[in-house]
Amino acid sequence: MKILAVSDLHGDIKPITRYLQENKADLIIIAGDITHFGPPELVEELLNEISSFGIPVMAIPGNCDPESFHVKIDQSQATNIHARNVIIRNIGICGFGGSNPTPFDTPLEFEEVQIYDEAKRAIEGIEGQEITLFITHAPPYNTKTDLLPSGSHVGSKSLRKIIEEVQPTLNICGHIHEASGMDKIGSTTVVNPGQLSHGQACLIQIPDASGAEEIKTEIIKL
Template sequence: MRLLVVADLHGQPVAQHHLIELLGRGFEGVVLIGDLSHLGPVGVIEDLLNTVQKSNIPVLSVPGNCDPKNTDQVLEARGVNLHKKCIKLGNLTFIGLGGSNVTPFNTPLEFTEAEITEELEKLVEKAGRNFILVTHAPPFGTPADMLPDGTHIGSKSIRAFIERTQPIANCCGHVHEGRSISHLGSTLVVNPGPLSKGYAAELKVGEKT
């Protein structure tokens, strides 16, 4: 399955223009990794979902820490919500957790590390083996969460979860400067970078993976 993986649009019109172009490239699924808006309004997210769903490509999405608190309800109403859920798309199983670990900025959707661990443990019970983990926040101590000065700001709980469960891949975002492809054990960690700057990723997952 060919998946289009995008993050951090922040409600910018240029990001939607990039997305429209990418949707014409024959992808079989779209994964939206949050920060669809920049602190709202919800109408920005509705417009984005209209754009994506016109393509008739299956979509899954989690909210970012900069999206309004009720974003998961908007996603749920549109049938694309992956936040705190386990969903099968084709032959692939996805589990998702939006928001981020605590930041200095008091953004709308933040979780303590203990809360992140609790939510992920609930989901993995449903997922079984060979799942794709979609989190807005990246795992700590990886290229995906590194600032230009070398500081790591990702989630230690997400890292520990990946190290223990070894999902097929972790699609994450949040840290714009962390655009990268790396590994934690056998898990592929993909931070596509911000679509607001024209960045995206393609994830190919084989039928036997």
């Protein structure tokens, strides 16, 4: 399975539509900030345009998406995986959108206790799967993926705790544009693809045969 994972679209989907015109993918995962503070109707419009390529799309909201995102994504052709889980063959996928509190009072922020309770409940539904993908907008705390240029780590401590406890195969996140990169928490690979509106994305190759090869994860420029 070939998965294209992106985050932080901020209303600009041109990089992904150009890519899909010339390249194939089996699944598209969007890790939040589909819009830049709305409007709510734009969420549905953008997701439907990406879905028009005939490839399944799974998405979560970011902290810069309007609170009504949940309704709009359910009305689109994409699958909403915020605080939900989906199983495709031997692959379990779950998500949690928005972010831990920021200094900017953005539309979709959650207290750490709510992040832990709801995201943990979602990931528990896929624990028995051979491969597990944990899709979050906020990165886990104290990794290369949540590091500001100032040297401060601003990710979610609850998401890190969940990853330490459950050890999903992959955590795909976003939110911190300057922290595109990969890291490890135990056996979990953490990937922040970077800002799609700047052409950054992540390509995930999952072998079809169980145990045939290792999963390959690569940050690419679209």
